[in-house]
Amino acid sequence: MPPAPRITPEQTEQIDAAIAELIALYDQQTALMQARFAAYSAGEIDSLDDVHAVYPELKVHIPAEEAVMTSNLALGRVARSHEFSTTITRPRLFEGYFRSQLHQIMEKFTATLEVTLSDSPIPVNFAVESATARMDLAARQALPTYFYTPNLVATNDRIVDGKQILDRDRAMPLSLFTAERTDYSLYRIKHYTATEPSDFQRYILFTNYQRYVDEFVEHACAEVKAGRADRLVEPGGRVTLCDGKPSQKPIKKLPQMPAYHMVRKDGTGVTLVNIGVGPSNAKTITDHLAVLRPDVWLMIGHCGALRRTQRLGDYVLAHAYLRLDNVLDHVLPPHIPLPTLAEIQLSLTEAVRQVTGVKEDKLKALLRTGTVVTTDDRNWELNFENYALDLNASRAIAIDMESATISANGYRYRVPYGTLLCASDRPLHGEIKLPGMADAFYQERVGQHLEIGLKAIELLSDAAEAGSLHSRKLRSFDEPLFR
16 A cells, blocks of 8 residues: 655755644645545445555754764765654644754754655554544454554654664654654553643653642642633643633543643643552553653652651652662663753752751751662562662662652653652551551641642753753763754
8 A cells, every 4th residue: 555645855944834844744644544534434445545644754954064973974984964854743732842853953053954755654543533433343344454554563662762773774863753653652641641642731740649639739720810820631621720610520530640731831831640559650651751752750759768767758859769660671671770860859959948948957857868769569568578688788768669660761761850759658667558647647748749849840940941951861872853
């Protein structure tokens, strides 16, 4: 099944013109797909031709003498220019991101942009909402005969995980994610969070307890009412504006990882995702949210304090991680270190100081820094003899089930990351979670902890505006131009 005919590409130095062409081509191709699917659904199979919708492609051409990691002689070949390319989906959703990335490229290099059609077909599932919902069994089974469906062999993280590092026989990747990989995640985001990808803000908080959600919703409603945020969006599309009246009742059944969005213009608000308990959820949601290219994601949740000097309600700022969660070992082995990001650590520390009002010389009594252990075993205490030596050797100060996973995927996907936890129990010292103790702890600390997370994001947003948030520690020596 051949794709749609390629158009004659034109090169430009105008960013707006390139983005407008991407939008026009994507709309053209998805309209072609929708018309073809409508004909198929109506049983007009004989009318279907062999022209299939394909993703637009964006290319950046840079003179060889300016190109990253190249010279006039690129691996023994004479090179007049260096080419980066990527397939594109949902250009309206990513318009701001594309514009910012292309501006950085054009400021640094003497580059030209090229927009054309790729050879990568758009899977029908990603171009037509609920493509098979109303079809009978026979029509669903015959669908791959007439349409391209998701290609899981090509939908992967090869670029992210550096598996193309020695492939110089084609254009270098312009982006970490291809169009099909991005589409795959956009639909999963909606499935897992019951909110639209367009609702997500550039700053993301992850938590593992519902009480943080309650505090966040209350805070967001107050911000919207005061005019400091545009709206609150909750699962199921429930929207609250400045009048304080939600657009609908809460959905009856929450998704696996519900998301709540305090929306501001240009995506500068905050999204809170309740990922629940466990590293599997943490990996799942960060695998998908990474395609949105957030400015930062932070974990704020509860942990078990491991040191005798720690108290319930004390904060833990992770400076390192002992990764016993195992879920990313196949793509990011545990021996690969996760660097501490100074911008994140300083902002979290300053946020604790400002929100609690603790003086500088007393801060260490409230905020402990050190190694956080992340495990995939919620009942690790029952297997303590197999943990004891690792906990001792790592000098660990806290244990949880999500933080290292979120930070490891942040490192892997080049999203700035950090962890600020709060001690809800001291399992090695006779203080385990019990209902009465938990209630007292929650009442005292949850609101303050959330406020600290929000204050840290406020500080980090200032760093992002100054262009100093995305650390070079996250970039390898052979990276796509888009970060």
